[in-house]
Structure formats: C-alpha cells, structure tokens
Amino acid sequence: MLRMGCGAGFSSDRLGPAIDLARDGDLDWLVFETIGERTLAFGHRDRQADPARGYNPQLGQRMRGVLPHLQRRGTRIVTNMGVANVPAAGALTCRIASDLGLDGLTVAIIEGDDVTHLMTPDTRLFDYGDRTIAEVGRPLVGANVYLGIDAILPGIEAGCDVIVTGRVADPSLFLAPLVHQYGWARDDWAALGRGTLVGHLMECGMQITGGYFADPGVKDVPRLADCGYPIAEVAADGTATITKLAQSGGVVSARTVKEQLLYEVHDPAAYLTPDVTADFSGVSVTERGGNRVAVAGATGSRRPDTLKVTVGFDGGHLGEAGVSYAGRNALGRARLARDILTERLSRVGGFDGAVRIDLVGVDSLHATAGRPGEDQVSAPALDEDAIRDVRVRAAARARDREAVEMLLWEVESLLCCGPAAGGGYRGRITPSVITHSALIARDAVRPTCKVLRA
Amino acid sequence: MTDASPPRAGATRRIPLHRLAHARGGDKGNTSSISVWALDPGDYPLIKQQLTAERIKSVYGRLIEGEVVRYALDHLHGLNFVLREALEGGVNTSLNLDSHGKSWSYLILDLDIEVTDNRPRPSLPGGDMPGHSVPEGTR
Numbered sequence: 001m002l003r004m005g006c007g008a009g010f011s012s013d014r015l016g017p018a019i020d021l022a023r024d025g026d027l028d029w030l031v032f033e034t035i036g037e038r039t040l041a042f043g044h045r046d047r048q049a050d051p052a053r054g055y056n057p058q059l060g061q062r063m064r065g066v067l068p069h070l071q072r073r074g075t076r077i078v079t080n081m082g083v084a085n086v087p088a089a090g091a092l093t094c095r096i097a098s099d100l101g102l103d104g105l106t107v108a109i110i111e112g113d114d115v116t117h118l119m120t121p122d123t124r125l126f127d128y129g130d131r132t133i134a135e136v137g138r139p140l141v142g143a144n145v146y147l148g149i150d151a152i153l154p155g156i157e158a159g160c161d162v163i164v165t166g167r168v169a170d171p172s173l174f175l176a177p178l179v180h181q182y183g184w185a186r187d188d189w190a191a192l193g194r195g196t197l198v199g200h201l202m203e204c205g206m207q208i209t210g211g212y213f214a215d216p217g218v219k220d221v222p223r224l225a226d227c228g229y230p231i232a233e234v235a236a237d238g239t240a241t242i243t244k245l246a247q248s249g250g251v252v253s254a255r256t257v258k259e260q261l262l263y264e265v266h267d268p269a270a271y272l273t274p275d276v277t278a279d280f281s282g283v284s285v286t287e288r289g290g291n292r293v294a295v296a297g298a299t300g301s302r303r304p305d306t307l308k309v310t311v312g313f314d315g316g317h318l319g320e321a322g323v324s325y326a327g328r329n330a331l332g333r334a335r336l337a338r339d340i341l342t343e344r345l346s347r348v349g350g351f352d353g354a355v356r357i358d359l360v361g362v363d364s365l366h367a368t369a370g371r372p373g374e375d376q377v378s379a380p381a382l383d384e385d386a387i388r389d390v391r392v393r394a395a396a397r398a399r400d401r402e403a404v405e406m407l408l409w410e411v412e413s414l415l416c417c418g419p420a421a422g423g424g425y426r427g428r429i430t431p432s433v434i435t436h437s438a439l440i441a442r443d444a445v446r447p448t449c450k451v452l453r454a
Numbered sequence: 455m456t457d458a459s460p461p462r463a464g465a466t467r468r469i470p471l472h473r474l475a476h477a478r479g480g481d482k483g484n485t486s487s488i489s490v491w492a493l494d495p496g497d498y499p500l501i502k503q504q505l506t507a508e509r510i511k512s513v514y515g516r517l518i519e520g521e522v523v524r525y526a527l528d529h530l531h532g533l534n535f536v537l538r539e540a541l542e543g544g545v546n547t548s549l550n551l552d553s554h555g556k557s558w559s560y561l562i563l564d565l566d567i568e569v570t571d572n573r574p575r576p577s578l579p580g581g582d583m584p585g586h587s588v589p590e591g592t593r
Contacts, residue, residue: 037483038545127483212478212556218493218576219476255476255491258530262489264480266536268525285530315546356549365552368542369561370516395549434546437483 002181002234004174004198007066008032009205011039011056015065017229017248022066022075024245025231029177032062032079033170033203040167041312041433043084044142054085055092063096070161071102077162078152078173084142086111090164090452097454105454108155110165112447115309116143118440125311125436133311141312141433145440148274151447152176158451167310169273171199174232182236192276193300194238197283200271201242201260201295205229208242208260210250223249239296241288252291261285274307276300306439315397315434316352319404321411321427322360322393325419333419334359334390340418341394344410350403351396360391391424397432404429466570472563473575475501479559484544486537486555488562491530496573498531504567510535514561535562
C-alpha cells in the first residue's frame with residue numbers, strides 16, 4: 001500500500017495542514033500542485049522581470065515547513081512549484097535544506113515543458129476557432145506543454161528526495177510514483193487509468209475533504225476552518241481509499257468524492273492526459289465509515305499522440321473599481337451611480353470591448369446569465385425595499401493602462417459627484433494575461449532531468 | 455427540517471433542484487463543466503428526465519454561446535454538463551467577478567423540478583414555496 005498526500009491543490013493553498021500531513025501522515029509521497037492557466041503565465045512574466053523569480057511564491061515557506069518532517073518516514077516530494085523557473089525553485093529548495101541541516105538532500109529538476117521556441121506565427125489554437133498565434137495580435141508571453149510521467153519518472157528513479165517540475169498534467173504528479181512503486185507498464189492503460197483517477201481525485205487538495213463543498217443545511221462540513229488535506233492509500237492494482245488525518249476538520253464522503261470525480265472533466269469516459277485516455281465512467285464510490293471512501297473501476301485506453309500546450313499572451317490591464325451605498329433607497333442610489341458611470345465611461349476611449357457594471361448584492365455574478373423566468377417559479381421576487389447594502393462595481397480591460405486608470409478615477413469621483421452617501425471606494429489595476437491552447441507532436445518535446453544536492 | 459405540511463400525494467409541485475441535488479462547477483478555458491448529483495437516489499430518474507441539456511441551453515442561452523452536452527453516470531446518480539463558450543471568454547478575459555464561473559453550479563440548482571410524490575424533502579435556507587402547485591399545461 002502506497003500512502004500519498006496532497007499538500008496544495010492550487011497556487012495559494014493553505015500551508016499549516018500540509019505541515020500536519022508531512023508530520024503525521026505517515027506518507028510515502030507528498031505532492032504539491034500549484035499551477036493553473038493563469039499562474040503559469042504570471043510565472044513567465046515574473047521571470048521576464050527578474051530572472052531569479054517565476055516559481056511559486058510560497059515555495060520557500062512550504063519547503064521550510066515540511067522538509068524537517070520528511071526524513072523520519074522517508075517521505076518524498078513531487079511538486080510543480082517550479083512553474084516558469086524550475087532551476088531557481090530547485091536551487092532554493094537545496095539552500096533551504098542546507099539551512100535546515102539536511103545536507104545531502106537531493107532535488108530533481110525536470111524541464112522541457114517550456115516550448116515557447118516551438119511556437120510560430122502559424123501555430124493553430126484549437127480553442128480559438130483554429131486561428132493562428134499571429135491572428136491573436138498580442139505579444140506572446142510564453143508557451144508550456146503538459147508533460148506526463150515520462151518526464152517525472154527519471155527524477156524518481158534517480159532516488160531524489162524532492163522532484164520539482166514546471167507544467168506537467170496534474171494527475172501525473174501522483175501517477176508517476178505509483179508507476180515507479182508498482183512497476184506498471186507504460187502501456188498498461190487500465191492501470192494508468194486507475195492511477196490517473198487517484199491523481200485526479202487528489203490534485204485539488206481539500207476539494208475532496210470538504211472544501212468547495214459546504215452548503216449549510218444541505219451539505220454541512222464539520223470544522224471547515226481546520227480542514228485537512230487528503231490522503232490516498234493506493235493498492236498495487238490501483239484501487240484506492242481516500243481519507244484524511246483523523247484529527248483534522250472536514251469530511252470525506254461519497255458526496256465529496258463524487259463532486260471531485262467529475263471536476264473539470266468533460267466526457268467521463270475519455271479524460272485525456274499525456275499518459276493515458278482515462279475512463280472514469282464505471283468508477284464505484286463506496287463509503288467505508290470514518291472518513292474513508294473506496295474508489296475502484298477506473299480504466300483507460302491508449303494515450304493521445306499529441307500534447308496540449310498552453311500559450312500565454314499579454315492581455316493588457318484589468319481595471320476594477322467599486323463604491324457602496326447602504327440604508328434606505330440604497331438600490332435606487334446604486335442604480336443612479338451605475339447610470340452615471342455608463343454615460344461617462346462611454347465617452348472614454350481605449351477599452352477592449354464593453355465596460356461591465358454590476359450591482360453587487362443584487363445582481364452581479366449571475367447578472368449575465370439571464371433569469372430562469374417562467375422556468376423557475378419557486379424563487380421569491382426581489383424585495384427592493386429590503387435591499388440595504390449595494391456595491392457598484394465597474395470593470396474593463398485595456399491594452400493602454402491610461403484607459404483603466406480613467407475608469408478608476410471616474411468611479412472614485414462618484415464620492416463627491418455622485419448620489420448621496422456613496423462610500424468605500426476601492427480600485428485596482430491588475431496586469432492581465434490571455435491563454436489559448438495548441439497541440440504539438442509528442443516527439444517534438446524533450447524533457448530533461450538534472451539532480452542537485454544540498 | 456422538513457415541510458411542515460406535506461402536500462397530498464399526486465399533486466404536482468415544483469421545487470428547486472437545490473433541494474434535490476448537489477453540484478460542482480469547474481472551468482477549462484471558455485468551457486464550464488458542472489456535475490449534478492441526486493441527494494437521494496430515488497430522485498435521480500426525475501432529475502435525469504427533466505434536467506436536459508436542451509433545457510439548460512434554453513434557459514441560460516444568453517450566457518451559453520456554445521452547445522450543452524450531457525453525460526450520465528446512472529450508477530452514481532449523477533449528470534455531467536459541458537457548457538461550451540459559457541464563461542464570457544474564460545478566466546483571463548471575462549469581466550465577471552467570478553471569472554472562473556465557480557458559481558455556475560448554482561445557476562443549475564436554481565431550476566425547478568416537478569415532483570408528484572409527497573415524500574418529505576429538506577426545507578432549506580434560500581427559500582422555496584413548499585407545496586406550490588402548478589396547474590396542468592403551464593409548462
């Protein structure tokens with residue numbers, strides 16, 4: 001039985017419960033997954049601004065927290081915290097290990113995911129109407145291919161304590177140690193499908209132990225403030241039990257596992273990774289009691305011939321600003337503020353597309369979805385008199401920073417020039433990236449593995 | 455909590471899916487995927503019958519520019535919906551505060567399901583009108 005834990009499911013995931021897992025989880029492997037489409041592009045930009053950056057900003061804290069606990073049990077780490085600068089992430093891990101007196105700790109640096117040099121103006125973007133990179137008409141920030149277990153395994157086979165990667169498919173971070181431990185053939189698609197299921201269930205951290213789940217009165221979760229990260233106990237045949245530390249908060253139930261089973265999955269019978277076409281359509285989910293859920297029945301078929309590439313482009317600037325109205329006729333005053341902004345911002349040029357204005361607290365996240373209307377008769381009508389707190393939020397994008405600065409200025413000016421008693425102005429400008437997807441031939445990609453020693 | 459006075463058997467009532475199912479949304483590029491799971495396996499056939507891809511596309515057509523595809527996992531009492539071109543451009547271009555469409559699952563849970571049995575179901579914060587009946591032919 002191999003015991004694997006997940007110590008991060010996204011870039012900014014919590015630290016403390018990862019240290020708990022490293023100390024008390026009796027783990028063979030601890031995995032940190034921290035890359036999303038956005039964070040990768042930001043990593044590229046960080047590295048362009050400073051060649052020493054571009055890896056996960058929390059890497060240092062995470063390593064300082066968990067490395068002291070690994071030796072006792074021989075726990076090893078696999079992580080994609082290298083993001084857009086794997087060598088710098090590896091070097092920092094070695095420095096931290098030395099500082100902690102862990103001399104001799106070995107770190108594998110897995111590279112080859114940066115395929116910016118393979119992108120040409122004619123490269124087609126399958127998620128953008130098959131148009132080309134040239135047709136996007138924006139500067140390229142960077143391009144990364146999703147590597148799989150073939151790239152990670154050399155670091156594991158070299159016996160490294162920590163394996164650091166950039167962009168790899170998230171489930172591969174878990175599948176690689178399983179393939180190594182159990183000697184699964186690289187074309188044993190059924191086994192790779194089962195291991196990919198384990199990786200898929202684990203890669204989002206607390207999303208399987210009660211995070212992104214609680215709905216008071218429907219789906220209650222005990223002690224969510226102290227939710228634990230998940231543990232998978234994986235047998236040689238790839239069947240697994242998902243659980244968590246007994247003392248941690250949260251819950252592992254058939255419901256949490258089912259929600260994660262199809263999270264960001266399209267066709268459950270064809271989940272594509274660089275390693276396998278996984279089939280989750282026949283998976284069984286069985287509660288064993290005590291926050292233990294057994295999963296079995298995944299399978300798979302031949303892996304895709306092409307690999308997916310995320311291509312990042314400079315997206316200019318996102319400007320967002322808001323001001324709030326409270327008390328009697330808050331909604332009326334907020335609507336007036338919206339109308340003023342609509343009129344004045346229509347006179348400002350330079351935005352990419354329309355300006356969006358939301359009434360937060362009344363209609364914002366779902367404002368563009370349309371109302372179910374006749375389809376949905378059970379919801380009570382909006383009681384406008386009862387609305388006592390509304391935030392007007394304006395947002396727009398622009399290539400030119402001055403345009404979004406003007407958006408912020410117009411919203412702030414409502415304090416003195418707008419409806420009665422507007423308060424709480426905040427505004428910010430965020431550099432923006434746009435990502436699209438391309439496919440490249442598998443043999444165009446050459447992953448490398450280099451070993452560092454603390 | 456359950457309905458204070460369950461309606462008589464056989465009366466049709468419409469109740470929000472939020473009382474019959476749980477759901478989770480995720481994003482890949484400009485595509486949203488939402489899984490919907492019956493809280494009680496006994497309600498799954500009703501949900502499967504009434505919560506069609508066509509209905510979701512028709513109700514939220516303003517938001518969903520592409521097609522809606524449904525996959526069913528009958529043995530787990532779950533449905534998976536793939537909503538193409540449904541994230542206002544995707545996480546890096548949307549102006550929505552919720553640029554990932556994390557909250558899209560609750561758009562689906564806002565839809566009504568017609569129920570004819572009088573089995574008690576949890577009454578939840580967020581409101582509904584227990585026993586609200588719909589005359590024949592109004593759909």
